[in-house]
Amino acid sequence: MNLKGRDLLTLLDFAPEEIEGLLDLAASLKDKKKNGILHRMHEGKNIALIFEKTSTRTRCAFEVAAHDLGMGTTYLGPTGSQMGIKETIADTARVLSGMYDAIEYRGYGQEIVEEIARYSDVPVYNGLTNEFHPTQVLADLLTIREHFGALKGMHLVYMGDARFNMGRSLMIGCAKMGMHFTACAPEGYFPDKELVETCKSIAQETGGEITLSHDPYASVKDADVIYTDIWVSMGEPQEAWEERINLMKPYQVNADLMSHAKDTTIFMHCLPSYHNDQTDIGAAVCKTYGMTALEVTDEVFESKQSLVFEEAENRMHTIKAVIAATL
Ligand code: CP
Ligand code: NVA
Secondary structure, eight states: OOOOOBBBBBBGGSSSHHHHHHHHHHHHHHHHHTTTOOOOOOTEEEEEESSSSSSHHHHHHHHHEEEEEOOOEEOOOOOOOTTTBBHHHHHHHHHHHOOOSSEEEEOOOOHHHHHHHHOOOEEEEESSSSSSSHHHHHHHHHHHHHHHHTTTTTTEEEEETSSSSHHHHHHHHHHHOOOOEEEEOTOSSSSOHHHHHHHHHHHHHHHOEEEEOOOOOHHHHOOSEEEESSOOOOSOOHHHHHHHHHHGGGGGOOOHHTTTTTTTEEEESSSOSSSSSSSSSHHHHHHHHHHSSSSSSHHHHHHHBBHHHHHHHHHHHHHHHHHHHOO
C-alpha cells in the first residue's frame, strides 16, 4: 500500500484494500504504543491543525499521534487564524503548505477542505465537515474489527439523524468494507439519494448492503452494531432542538431497543453524547423537554455492550496511521 502524498477528504476516495491497510497499520502502531516501542518515523515534520469548530477527541488524537510520530503541531482554533476573515482559504492553504508537511481541517462545508487540498502541496485531512467525518469512521471500523474479528458481513444500524456527517460517512465506510448498513431515521433524515445510490453500487462490488428504514425495532433485530450520534450537530441552530426531539425520540437508543437486538450486539457513538443531563446543553434540553437523556440513555451508554471509550481511543491510533502512511 502506497498512500504517500494522499489527502483524506472522504473515504469515497479510498479503495477497500487501502482502508484495510490503514486499519492494519493502525493496529500495528497501537501495538507498538501499548508495548512502549517508539515509532518516531516522521521526526522533524510538522502538521497544522485548523479547527473552525470545537473538538476534544479529534484535536487530541491529531496532537498525540503527531507527537508520537516525532512531529510538531500548531493548533489554530476557531478564533486563532486569519482564514476566511482577513485572508482567503486559498491564500491560507498556500501559506501553510509552505511551512508544514500536512494540514488538518475541521469546520463547515466540504468545499472548504477541498479548496485547502486544491491549493496546498501537502496532504490534507478532513477532521470533520458537515458532510463527512472520515477519520471517525476509520476508528469505528478498527473498533468493530477488533471486537468481532472481521468487518465483512457485519450489520451496522445507524439510529437517528442519518443525513449529516456521521450517517453519511458510516454508510460509505460500511459499503466499502462489504458490511450491511441500515439508516434508521425519520422521514427527511436519510442520507441524500445520490450518496445512497453511490454506496449501493459500491456495496454491490464488495458484497455489502444498504437499507433505509423508519422502524427501529425491525432494524435492530439482527444488528451487530447499533450506532447513534447527537440529534443537533455543531453549526446547527439551537432552535432545531424542538423539531428534532419530536422526530428523533422514537429512535433513542435505550434498554428497550437494545432488548430487541442480539445479546452480542454492541453500542457505539462517535461522542460527545447527551446520555444524561450532566452537561450545560444536555441539562437545558432535557429540562425543556422533560427527558433524562437524549439520543442514548445512560443505562445503554454505561452498559457492557457499549464500546464508546475503546472507540474514542482508536481515534488516535487510526489518525496516526493516516499521518504515518501519507507522509
Ligand atoms: N468524535 C469527535 O469527532 O469528537 P470531537 O468533536 O471531540 O473531536
Ligand atoms: N454530528 C456531530 C458529530 C460530532 C463528532 C457534529 O457534527 O456535531
